[in-house]
Amino acid sequence: MRSVRVTRFAVATAVVCLCSLVAVASAPPAPTFGYTPRADATLVLDTPTTAFTFSAAGDYNWDHNATSHTLASLAGSGVDFHLALGDLSYDDSGDESKWCEYVKGFVGPNFRFELLAGNHEDFNTDPSDGVGGNINNFATCLPNMIPNITGTYAREYYFDYPQDDPLARIIMISPALSFEDGRWDYTAGSDHFNWVSSAIDDARSRGISWVIVGMHKPCLSMGEQSCDVGADLLNLLVSKRVDLVLQGHDHTYQRSRSLVLSDPDCPVVVPDSFAPACVAPDQTDHQYTKGEGTVFLIVGTAGAEIRTINPADAEAGYFVEWMGSNLGRTSGYELMRLDSSGLSGVFVPTAAGDFTDTFTITADSPPLGLRAGDPGGRG
Numbered sequence: 160m161r162s163v164r165v166t167r168f169a170v171a172t173a174v175v176c177l178c179s180l181v182a183v184a185s186a187p188p189a190p191t192f193g194y195t196p197r198a199d200a201t202l203v204l205d206t207p208t209t210a211f212t213f214s215a216a217g218d219y220n221w222d223h224n225a226t227s228h229t230l231a232s233l234a235g236s237g238v239d240f241h242l243a244l245g246d247l248s249y250d251d252s253g254d255e256s257k258w259c260e261y262v263k264g265f266v267g268p269n270f271r272f273e274l275l276a277g278n279h280e281d282f283n284t285d286p287s288d289g290v291g292g293n294i295n296n297f298a299t300c301l302p303n304m305i306p307n308i309t310g311t312y313a314r315e316y317y318f319d320y321p322q323d324d325p326l327a328r329i330i331m332i333s334p335a336l337s338f339e340d341g342r343w344d345y346t347a348g349s350d351h352f353n354w355v356s357s358a359i360d361d362a363r364s365r366g367i368s369w370v371i372v373g374m375h376k377p378c379l380s381m382g383e384q385s386c387d388v389g390a391d392l393l394n395l396l397v398s399k400r401v402d403l404v405l406q407g408h409d410h411t412y413q414r415s416r417s418l419v420l421s422d423p424d425c426p427v428v429v430p431d432s433f434a435p436a437c438v439a440p441d442q443t444d445h446q447y448t449k450g451e452g453t454v455f456l457i458v459g460t461a462g463a464e465i466r467t468i469n470p471a472d473a474e475a476g477y478f479v480e481w482m483g484s485n486l487g488r489t490s491g492y493e494l495m496r497l498d499s500s501g502l503s504g505v506f507v508p509t510a511a512g513d514f515t516d517t518f519t520i521t522a523d524s525p526p527l528g529l530r531a532g533d534p535g536g537r538g
Contacts (some may be wrong), residue, residue, distance in 0.1 A: 178204075207242060209499055211321060212237060212508075213329075216461035216492035217244030217277060217375060217407020221261050225490040226462025228509040230265035236494060236507075239320070240305060240380065241270070242536040244407035245277020245375030246463065249291040250354065255280075257294070259300035271304040274313040275331045276338075277375040279409065283337040294338075314338065316341075317358050326497055327369035328362035330355065331404070335376050336386035339365040345392040352391060368522070369497060370447075372396060377457050378430055381472040381481055382409035386430040394427045397437075397453045402520060403502065405493070410466040412482040412491075412506060414516060417442055417452030433476035436481045444479050447520045449501065454520065456504070458493045465490065480516045487514030 167467050214236060238387040248258035266272060266317055279291030298313040310316030314333050319325035333353055343353045355372070361510040362370050379394040386393070396404055397418050417439040418428060424436030439452035447454055460482075468483030469475070482489065489512025495504045501521040508515055 163441050179261065207320075209324075209326070210496060211239045211326070211498075212494065212496045213240050213242065213320075214238045214492050214494045215242040215244060215282045215405045215456075216458045217275075217458040218245070218246040218410050218463040219461040220249050220463045221258050223462070225510045226447055227386060229267070229461050229492055230262060231489055232273045232507060232509045233492065234266045234270070238494065241266075241272050241492075242329070242373050242405060243272060244373055244405060244458070244462075245275050245295055246407060246459075247274070247277065247291065249279055249463065252292045252296070252402050253488040256295035256300045259297065262301065269304070272301055273303065273305060273331075274298055274301055274314055275332050275373055275375060276336055278336060281333070281336040282340060283342075310354075315343075315354065316399070319365075320478075325365075325367050326499065327371055328358070328367045329371050329373065330358050331373045334374055334392055346389055347391040347395070350393065356395060356399070357391070359401065359428050363384065368499075369400075369403075369502065370401045371403045371405065372401050375406065376408045377406040377413075378453070379415065379428075379455060379474045379477055380411075380457060380532065381413055381468050381475050382411045382457070382483065383466055384409045390430055390506045393430070395426055400450060401453050402449060404453060406455065406457045409457050410459045410518065411468050412460050412480070412514070413455075413457040413468070413478050414518060415455040415477050417447045417478050418452055418477065419452035431473050433474055435476065438477070444475050445518050446517065449522045454518075456493060458506070460490050460492055461492060464486065480518075482512075482514040482516075488512050489514050497517075 184289055214233060216229065246256060248397070250258060262272060269424060274297055276294040278292040280297060294313050303312040306322060308316045308318045315331065317330040319328050322398050334351070336343055343351050345355065365368040368519055371472055374388065376387050378388050378390065379383060398420050403429050418437050419439040420428070421436060425434050428437050442448065465484045465488050467485045468481050490510040491506055491510040494507050495502060499522065501519055504518050506516040
């Protein structure tokens with residue numbers, strides 16, 4: 160059985176004013192990566208504007224300690240925006256505004272809490288797929304806060320960041336979810352598949368160096384979920400060497416190796432199996448090289464009940480770090496910093512449990528943040 164790393168990372172002290180709807184114990188402070196919090200919980204960047212930080216997690220729930228601790232930590236994290244990767248309140252339709260107020264009670268009304276639908280708030284009414292509100296109502300009470308997005312907020316959209324001289328394009332999509340027009344299909348040649356492909360190609364043509372994709376459901380996983388999104392989408396992202404794919408749905412944490420296609424040894428990545436040739440060579444457990452492949456990160460840990468990990472899963476060879484209810488159980492979110500030299504990520508635990516994780520995707524030189532002794536680093 161795989162051992163779980165339990166070394167805690169150093170964190171910077173952040174003073175957070177919590178105006179929450181429920182009383183909770185104090186949450187662990189989040190690393191700030193050089194940001195200084197103001198009293199109103201919005202934050203000022205102390206480092207050059209060529210760098211920014213953001214966070215991501217899915218599967219929230221609400222009104223209990225795990226979710227509240229995650230939101231409290233996010234409030235002091237200093238991020239420029241947070242990507243909420245679906246499955247929000249898990250409550251019946253009609254209570255969406257209560258969940259939004261609960262979130263804003265921690266992070267404030269001006270925090271960029273950017274939504275994406277999950278199966279609990281799509282239009283599928285099958286109880287076995289989860290019922291938890293309507294994404295239209297969530298998007299009304301937690302609207303988009305980032306200027307000039309392209310597409311439909313909370314379903315299928317992208318934005319470039321920073322706006323004036325973008326380092327990254329963030330693409331948010333909804334494969335295998337149902338809306339007014341039916342189930343959204345991302346198989347090769349479909350409208351949604353082509354939309355994603357064009358969004359990636361357009362970013363490259365504009366010289367935007369980093370492409371990051373977010374979606375609720377994963378394809379590869381050591382948890383309970385299967386590849387509902389389809390192998391075509393998986394292989395599109397790998398073939399175009401998207402830098403990072405952020406996902407939820409499995410209530411676990413999983414970080415993959417860097418995946419790459421190559422003829423004849425790995426023409427496609429096949430779900431429910433492992434092919435060593437689909438793993439990019441010359442990488443370590445915690446450091447990747449930009450352009451060599453695609454990293455998949457499942458962060459379904461914002462507050463919903465953590466589920467089990469299966470180290471014997473057929474796809475386990477694709478993963479290098481993982482956490483579940485049976486291995487290092489905790490809740491939390493991924494905090495990331497991006498600058499011209501690379502992307503750094505740290506999993507911030509916000510509940511009981513010692514699991515954490517760090518990684519870097521290096522461009523030309525080691526990225527800022529996450530060096531030994533820095534906030535969020537292991538050293």
